[in-house]
Amino acid sequence: MANPTAAMLVIGDEILSGRTRDANMHYLAGELTKHGIDLREVRVVSDDAPAIVAAVRALAASHTHVFTSGGIGPTHDDITADCIAEAFDRPIDVRDDARALLAEHYANTGRELNEARLRMARIPEGAALIENPVSIAPGFILENVHVMAGVPNVFQAMVASVLPTLTGGAPLLSQSLRIARGEGDIAGPLKGLAEEFADLSIGSYPFQQDGVHGANVVIRGADGARVGAAMARLSEIFAE
Amino acid sequence: MANPTAAMLVIGDEILSGRTRDANMHYLAGELTKHGIDLREVRVVSDDAPAIVAAVRALAASHTHVFTSGGIGPTHDDITADCIAEAFDRPIDVRDDARALLAEHYANTGRELNEARLRMARIPEGAALIENPVSIAPGFILENVHVMAGVPNVFQAMVASVLPTLTGGAPLLSQSLRIARGEGDIAGPLKGLAEEFADLSIGSYPFQQDGVHGANVVIRGADGARVGAAMARLSEIFAE
Numbered sequence: 001m002a003n004p005t006a007a008m009l010v011i012g013d014e015i016l017s018g019r020t021r022d023a024n025m026h027y028l029a030g031e032l033t034k035h036g037i038d039l040r041e042v043r044v045v046s047d048d049a050p051a052i053v054a055a056v057r058a059l060a061a062s063h064t065h066v067f068t069s070g071g072i073g074p075t076h077d078d079i080t081a082d083c084i085a086e087a088f089d090r091p092i093d094v095r096d097d098a099r100a101l102l103a104e105h106y107a108n109t110g111r112e113l114n115e116a117r118l119r120m121a122r123i124p125e126g127a128a129l130i131e132n133p134v135s136i137a138p139g140f141i142l143e144n145v146h147v148m149a150g151v152p153n154v155f156q157a158m159v160a161s162v163l164p165t166l167t168g169g170a171p172l173l174s175q176s177l178r179i180a181r182g183e184g185d186i187a188g189p190l191k192g193l194a195e196e197f198a199d200l201s202i203g204s205y206p207f208q209q210d211g212v213h214g215a216n217v218v219i220r221g222a223d224g225a226r227v228g229a230a231m232a233r234l235s236e237i238f239a240e
Numbered sequence: 241m242a243n244p245t246a247a248m249l250v251i252g253d254e255i256l257s258g259r260t261r262d263a264n265m266h267y268l269a270g271e272l273t274k275h276g277i278d279l280r281e282v283r284v285v286s287d288d289a290p291a292i293v294a295a296v297r298a299l300a301a302s303h304t305h306v307f308t309s310g311g312i313g314p315t316h317d318d319i320t321a322d323c324i325a326e327a328f329d330r331p332i333d334v335r336d337d338a339r340a341l342l343a344e345h346y347a348n349t350g351r352e353l354n355e356a357r358l359r360m361a362r363i364p365e366g367a368a369l370i371e372n373p374v375s376i377a378p379g380f381i382l383e384n385v386h387v388m389a390g391v392p393n394v395f396q397a398m399v400a401s402v403l404p405t406l407t408g409g410a411p412l413l414s415q416s417l418r419i420a421r422g423e424g425d426i427a428g429p430l431k432g433l434a435e436e437f438a439d440l441s442i443g444s445y446p447f448q449q450d451g452v453h454g455a456n457v458v459i460r461g462a463d464g465a466r467v468g469a470a471m472a473r474l475s476e477i478f479a480e
Contacts, residue, residue, distance in 0.1 A: 009267065009458055013441060013443055013457070013460075014443055014445055015265075015266075015269065015272075016269055016278075016280065016281075016282070017269060017279070017284075017412065017414070017460065018266060018267075018268075018269030018270030018271075018272075018273050018279075018369050019248065019414070019445075019458060021266040022265070022266070025255075025262070025284070026255075026258060026261040026262070027258075028258075029255065029257060029258030030258030031255055031258075032258075033257050033258050038256075039256045039257070039258075039285060040285075040288075040291070041256075041284065041285055041291070042255075042256070042282075042284035043281065043282065043283050043284075044265070044281065044282035044283075045280070045281055046281075047279060047443070048280075051280070055268065071446070073423050073446060073467065074423050074424045074427040075423055075426075075430055075444040075455075076425040076427065076431040076442075077434075077442070077443050077444060084358050108299045111422065111424070111425075111446075112424075112425075114424060114425075114427075114428065115428065116423075116424050116425075116427030116428050116431075117424035117427075119427070123430060135448075151446055151447075151448075153448075172257065174257070174259070182351065182367070183313050183314050183315055184314045184351070184352075184354060184356050184357035184358075184360075185351075185352075185354075186315075186358075187313075187314040187316065187354075187357075187359070188313045188355065188356050188442055189357030190316060191315070191316040191356075194316050194317075201253060202289070202316075202317070203253055203317050204313070204315040204317060204342065205253055205254055205259075205260065206313060207391075208375075208391075208393075215315075218254070218259060220253075220257065229279075232472070
């Protein structure tokens with residue numbers, strides 16, 4: 001059976017202006033792969049409501065799961081929750097359960113639950129909350145969209161809350177072989193191997209190091225025995 | 241006048257599986273910002289022809305420029321050039337000018353210009369070549385799509401070949417202020433500032449460091465005097 005598929009939507013001007021280097025995509029990609037969910041597409045859009053709404057609708061319609069990152073804080077540029085509500089035509093307002101979490105947290109830390117912070121309790125109708133053990137303000141799940149914070153340690157904590165609840169497929173296994181020959185020299189035999197093992201994904205990733213041209217060849221698949229068999233053939237072909 | 245807009249398409253299973261962390265997006269974002277071109281959207285797709293073709297068509301139709309990264313090497317999983325040709329309904333074959341570049345390079349380095357390497361001379365009809373000073377195999381420009389290699393040092397060299405030929409807008413200027421107060425405390429005044437300076441983009445990026453909650457507030461715009469004025473107001477508001 002095919003694995004569930006996923007898409008990610010990264011929201012934030014700071015990524016697109018080059019100010020910040022996104023870290024969440026690489027993290028989520030690794031976690032989903034381990035969990036047997038195939039990440040098929042990532043989009044990065046700016047803090048622009050029509051762009052966010054359009055991307056959420058397109059991705060939610062074509063993948064089992066969507067994960068978003070960014071734009072759920074207390075400031076004026078945090079518009080993700082409202083955009084998710086709009087994408088699914090749901091009302092959105094401050095919700096009692098989310099407000100209670102924040103009220104307790106700010107009471108404990110001696111800070112004020114002001115109007116700005118209350119924005120973080122705005123949750124679309126029908127959504128389930130995602131626990132945030134780091135800074136309390138929750139993420140949420142609406143339909144198949146998981147809405148999470150952009151700050152990497154909070155994002156990671158939310159992924160950890162969510163992933164165990166999702167049905168994964170067979171984890172994607174991979175083996176790789178470093179070959180110190182130019183890609184152009186190995187491409188022919190590699191193509192033959194890819195045809196022989198058409199059920200696997202065989203990728204070639206070139207490198208140059210200390211003047212040596214080479215490639216890391218990665219063989220991926222859910223069936224460990226097949227991956228092992230393809231790797232054995234690969235080693236045989238390029239035995240030197 | 242509004243700046244030209246751009247989108248980027250990153251092609252490669254290795255990014256989506258979490259094996260490799262993409263470096264080209266962050267690099268291109270910074271270069272485009274300096275050049276006055278607004279990067280509005282990035283998509284990452286796997287080595288899957290229908291996904292690549294659909295993304296190229298969608299992005300080319302909605303932005304001034306599109307930049308792609310990855311999938312133009314000699315191996316069987318390098319399918320970008322064929323997908324770009326398909327997206328624009330152009331024929332594609334080995335082209336004499338690209339073949340001549342490769343023939344000279346491989347003759348000079350004593351390697352064989354075999355069938356696999358010749359794949360790198362497959363260029364869609366009507367495309368212009370992009371110079372590759374690192375490893376010679378060229379990128380190309382078809383319509384408004386700039387097709388470049390995924391290996392970071394080659395990608396960067398191709399960006400350097402291409403950017404000076406593109407008309408930029410006013411470079412986006414930015415100033416930032418580090419404020420050692422929680423986002424929830426600064427959100428109210430910041431919203432007022434964003435309304436007062438509606439022609440600028442004002443973003444707030446929270447951090448936690450050594451137990452201190454704070455935010456970097458970044459003010460961006462093409463008009464340096466306005467950015468300066470907004471920063472002066474910001475400093476005044478949060479003077480401690």
